[in-house]
Amino acid sequence: xxxxxxxxxILEKKNPTVAGLDPLCDYLPQSxxxxxxxxxxxxxxxxxxKDLIDALYDIVPAVKPQLAYYxxxxxxxxxxxxxxxxxxxxxxxxxxxxxxxxxxxxxxxxYSKGFFGIIDSDALTVNAYLGFDxxxxxxxxxxxxxxLVKTSNKGSGELQDLVLENGKKVYEHMGDLVSAWGEKxxxxxxxxxVGAVVGATYPAMLTELxxxxxxxxxxxxxxxxxxxGAKDVVGAFKNGIGAVINSSRGIMCAYKAQGLPAEKFAxxxxxxxxxxxxxxxxxx
Amino acid sequence: xxxxxxxxxILEKKNPTVAGLDPLCDYLPQSxxxxxxxxxxxxxxxxxxKDLIDALYDIVPAVKPQLAYYxxxxxxxxxxxxxxxxxxxxxxxxxxxxxxxxxxxxxxxxYSKGFFGIIDSDALTVNAYLGFDxxxxxxxxxxxxxxLVKTSNKGSGELQDLVLENGKKVYEHMGDLVSAWGEKxxxxxxxxxVGAVVGATYPAMLTELxxxxxxxxxxxxxxxxxxxGAKDVVGAFKNGIGAVINSSRGIMCAYKAQGLPAEKFAxxxxxxxxxxxxxxxxxx
Numbered sequence: 001x002x003x004x005x006x007x008x009x010i011l012e013k014k015n016p017t018v019a020g021l022d023p024l025c026d027y028l029p030q031s032x033x034x035x036x037x038x039x040x041x042x043x044x045x046x047x048x049x050k051d052l053i054d055a056l057y058d059i060v061p062a063v064k065p066q067l068a069y070y071x072x073x074x075x076x077x078x079x080x081x082x083x084x085x086x087x088x089x090x091x092x093x094x095x096x097x098x099x100x101x102x103x104x105x106x107x108x109x110x111y112s113k114g115f116f117g118i119i120d121s122d123a124l125t126v127n128a129y130l131g132f133d134x135x136x137x138x139x140x141x142x143x144x145x146x147x148l149v150k151t152s153n154k155g156s157g158e159l160q161d162l163v164l165e166n167g168k169k170v171y172e173h174m175g176d177l178v179s180a181w182g183e184k185x186x187x188x189x190x191x192x193x194v195g196a197v198v199g200a201t202y203p204a205m206l207t208e209l210x211x212x213x214x215x216x217x218x219x220x221x222x223x224x225x226x227x228x229g230a231k232d233v234v235g236a237f238k239n240g241i242g243a244v245i246n247s248s249r250g251i252m253c254a255y256k257a258q259g260l261p262a263e264k265f266a267x268x269x270x271x272x273x274x275x276x277x278x279x280x281x282x283x284x
Numbered sequence: 285x286x287x288x289x290x291x292x293x294i295l296e297k298k299n300p301t302v303a304g305l306d307p308l309c310d311y312l313p314q315s316x317x318x319x320x321x322x323x324x325x326x327x328x329x330x331x332x333x334k335d336l337i338d339a340l341y342d343i344v345p346a347v348k349p350q351l352a353y354y355x356x357x358x359x360x361x362x363x364x365x366x367x368x369x370x371x372x373x374x375x376x377x378x379x380x381x382x383x384x385x386x387x388x389x390x391x392x393x394x395y396s397k398g399f400f401g402i403i404d405s406d407a408l409t410v411n412a413y414l415g416f417d418x419x420x421x422x423x424x425x426x427x428x429x430x431x432l433v434k435t436s437n438k439g440s441g442e443l444q445d446l447v448l449e450n451g452k453k454v455y456e457h458m459g460d461l462v463s464a465w466g467e468k469x470x471x472x473x474x475x476x477x478v479g480a481v482v483g484a485t486y487p488a489m490l491t492e493l494x495x496x497x498x499x500x501x502x503x504x505x506x507x508x509x510x511x512x513g514a515k516d517v518v519g520a521f522k523n524g525i526g527a528v529i530n531s532s533r534g535i536m537c538a539y540k541a542q543g544l545p546a547e548k549f550a551x552x553x554x555x556x557x558x559x560x561x562x563x564x565x566x567x568x
Binding site for chain 1: 306308322350352353355356357358359361362363365366384385386387388389391392394395397398399401402403411412413414415416417418432435436437438439440441442443444446447448449451454457458461505510
């Protein structure tokens, strides 16, 4: 009942947000980066993450490192990802690995053993274009997944909004599959361990999907740098729960909006995380 | 014109197959694995790959390491993946990184810089559920991608075979998008750098898609261990080109089918790769 644990943390901290850890080297104070090698850059992004986690762990319930920003540095970056997961967990944070992994069953099983084994993340984002046999290996007791339903990007409608002959849109059909796949893992808060990714940039669809999928917990990207605000994510909640809202660049790069030097990234991130929490809590 | 280079290698070696490098530790001679740590296991799978590459590089044009089988060992596994790509390239092999990566544009750009930068693979598999803005960052001069169209697994129809209101199936629509996205990168052999993954396990659809997408090169999984045979992949070709057929377990674990001890994996793999080549070449 992994989602239940996340909801407990959200209720305890009175904060339904997740801090995205997508540490492009450009975002860091350049003084943190000792040199140009992948090892030096990877070391810097881990220390950047560690400082962010130290500044945020008592106010946010969860972090979401995005694999791409680690794989961009090859295996040294991947090591920084693994260290980030470990450090976040040591501070009591719930960790969502954002990898959007997907494959046929035997291969999905290898991914599952990676992200829910040697890397002990609590949840993983998954792309279900392959159907249920590519999803089933990720249904692991005590772990959760978030399946892409309606993504936050501008072009998401190109496939996801197409209408099927039965009148459903592709993303609605995907949502219904996600709901069915989660039926066996609904916890005491009423939400299953098979969640959905639904973008804050499509608030009307977010509201519709909340009604349509009452037991599906939502991971909502698109707040902040991508344009979504607190009013856009209200529809993801019912009775104050139902979703966790991600902000990555908005928190990591808060120093820019606050007119501070990059060295102040951690304090600025804390200020922004508190502002975001209060803004969202005042709406839901 | 990355696909053109792959086709040149295929024509030169008279072999349209790619050897999948999905090295589960269970497949290895246990004597190769010095101990239980991820580093020891990762070292063993790299040496296993190296021996396979040494046994195959003069007869197969390409290899396809599948990321999941490296990520299962965390960052040590990822390092073995990177070393495998480097070693395969040093032997003149074309390398398809099978990661099925996907994300919004800014994040897809980070993946692209990873797999087509610090990791210098020639091609990457991509899942296009997010639409074109998630695909565009992978369109890099001199590199190719393979987008999931109709996958080889049993449940692939759950989403991919659904019929849209315009009468097209989802996988046909995806195929048409792939074809359009490749229009600007068609090389002298007539195929673009935006390829499609189409499973050998659905031979009729493979044949239909070949007709429908005349300029789209196919990466065809599902031969061998997944059940497809040479007759099933014939439809992927036109005038002797048009596809590269993958075999992973069939080649890596050929020693089992040949009744040999695991220590003979490399010789057995070579025998199977030659048999597979001859079988496919006799059909197309």
